[in-house]
Amino acid sequence: MAGLELKSLHKSYGNVEVIKGVDLTVEHGEFVVFVGPSGCGKSTLLRMIAGLEDITGGELWIGEVLCNGVEPRDRGIAMVFQNYALYPHMTVYDNVGFGLKLAKTPKDVRDAKIREAARILQMEHLLERKPSQLSGGQRQRVAIGRAIVRKPEVFLFDEPLSNLDAALRVETRMEIAKLHHDLGATMIYVTHDQVEAMTLADKIVVLNGGVVQQVGAPIELYQRPANLFVAGFIGSPKMNFVSVTVEAVSAGRVAVAGKDMASIAIPARTDGLKPGDTVTLGIRPHDLSEESGGAIVGRVALVERLGNETIISMQLPSEASWLVVLDGDHNLSIGQNLALSFEPDRAVIFDADGTARHPDLD
């Protein structure tokens, strides 16, 4: 039984700070996904948990143990690398059994464990092969097998699917989800693929520039992003933003308007807002719909007709460019004007500093 507790973790290379104080609690058995743009420190954070990078400051607790100075082998973790990192000179059998051999597990026990792992991952027929004789997907499965046999408390994955082709990625993703379900172990998974994050995670941690932006369930992050960064990062296509001015503030609602938009009242937290403030309004492309006399009018710049939906790139009067996804097929011509409306409670108001003003939940 092991959860994790990260207390104000810091990591610096020389005087470059890469991880700037991460606090995070992971319950036992949870599937946690780290997402963020490239270079935000996801891998670094994962490797600190694994013990492959020293911790510059803060505390790392795995289960009941303070792990800052504990060797990787004693942390009860296993890790799956992006490029598999299988030992090329060993057979699959020896690759999977290497850790057990180092731990001086008796031969018969070792054999049983290796075969058990091979059975779970359906790779019994591959045991005698060398890694060079395997496909990418099979290699990744061996790498996962190598993690399983160690019966770790915590599995760490660093972009395990990014070297696989699209179809295999979907398949392996499902296998990992099933594995998590079957083993019930804690898993921490790094990816920059939104779909992986949304489908696998119990909890997503969004990182940017070494700082945690938001922690929460996937749907919560989608519906109630904490700030502009999370709103723009989660969801595809990206959320549209427009700068607007507060016109009036009433109980639980802010009326906003701007160059691009007629006045509309949006449900939001109103404390501290006064007419004349500049805020940012965010609305997802899927929440917009065509309606003559809608609050927003723009010029169509590009149309992609997919049959079931139509993706429109639109130019607003202020030169801001938006994406709109309309259900069904719409035959629009480039250059024509398009009027759009949206449900006020689908929009999010962001402060000047980027913090979201969601209305309080009842």
Added chain:
Amino acid sequence: MSLVRKYGLSVLAILVSAVVFLIPFAFIIMMAFKDRTQAQLLDFSWPQGFHLWTNIVEVVTTRNWMLLTAFINSSILTVASVTLLVIFAAMVGFVLQRRKTRFNGLIEFFILAGLMIPPAVVPTIWLLQGIGLFGKLHGLILVEVAYGLPFSILLYRAFIATIPRELDEAAIIDGARPFDVFFRVILPLLWPVTVTNIVVQSVAIFNDFTNPLYYLPGNANATVQLTLYNFQSQFNTSYNLLFTNIALITIPPLVVFLFFNRQIVAGMTAGAVKG
């Protein structure tokens, strides 16, 4: 015409290498078959009579079977030196490539210095005498290791750079201690370079003439190359025996070479393209 153009250069290259490599070898073999008087002529003539066996017997039994002692000494010297060289060079290369510290520059300077600066014989003898290793076989082993190390390290380090670091990390997570990482994961992967190192260094050490001459005096300590002196003197050289001796001591390097031949090329080009 086109045939000449197509194959002319290749044929020429083959002929030149045949002349350069095979003719001296043929000369040695023919000399080994001759008797003393014919050998004295030092010409490229067909041997008259078959004297190889008597030559061999004489060469081997000369000076109280000195050649046998020499073979044993040289074998010990070669095997021990090359073993140490391979292990130490691989270790140094591994640590140097993987662990970046501010001493790396200095260490690399020493390695290059070891490659470039000619060995100083007298101070080395003085040092060996000081620590009681002068004229001892293990003293010479250390000397050979020291001389061979820079080159071997360079060979290894370039190759280790092509082994992904994730492999070390995977092993560390699997519970490997530093020695496990090195001996169980890295060293086996270095096999192509190790073969190259074994061949290059063992031939060099087995055929080494000067270092045994300086650092290992005494008949009981003779190495194979020094046995050549048995049949060579300023006024009276038995060329038939000298060349028989040469032929005999060429055999071990030749065997090593033939044995590892294929893998040497693999080692030279290994890492050039990621497999």
